[in-house]
Amino acid sequence: YLGIHLLNDILAFMSFSTKSPKSKDISLIPYLCGVGASTIGCQYGPIYMKDKGIETSIQAQGHKADWLDDPADLFSDTIYSAQAQDNPPDLKSTYGGEQRRDIVAHHSRYLRDSVAKVIEQGRMPVTVGGDHSMGAASLSGLIKATNAVQKVGVIWLDAHPDINTD
Secondary structure (H helix, E strand, O other), rough: OHHHHHHHHHHHHHHHHHOOOOOOEEEEEEEEEOOOOOOHHHHHHHHHHHHHHHHHHHOOOOOOOEEEEOOOOOOOOOOOOHHHHHHHOOOOOOOHHHHHHHHHHHHHHHHHHHHHHHOOOOOEEEEOOOOOOOHHHHHHHHHHOOOOOOOOOOOOOOOOOOOOOO
């Protein structure tokens, strides 16, 4: 629930900000990829957040919010589904293996194109994932939609503090 509460606080702040997005329409974009991580399970993040009512929580802040694609149905019955990643290929060679890279690339292309589409529609994308491989794809979507000439902002909420002090 912490992620939903933090998102609510950010949206409430943005509502009072003079630099808030022109549109209060938000598209939630699921990133159902977990094979880019060394621990399996984070691919269920979007499904969990939907079940816990992230849409309703955002709507309570005065924003219109909906899922671009239903995370429970996305890529169902394929190697790209959340369930198929429970026993990922090449698990013993963490981050390695062609099939794992293919899965990450597939999800990254989906996220990049979805973020760009949402921005082009004048809506604010909120990506919900997934492993850290979603970072590059989210930023690629921003760059694709804005041709890398507009000022953009990114707010990154993570489930755990993985700060490297080395």
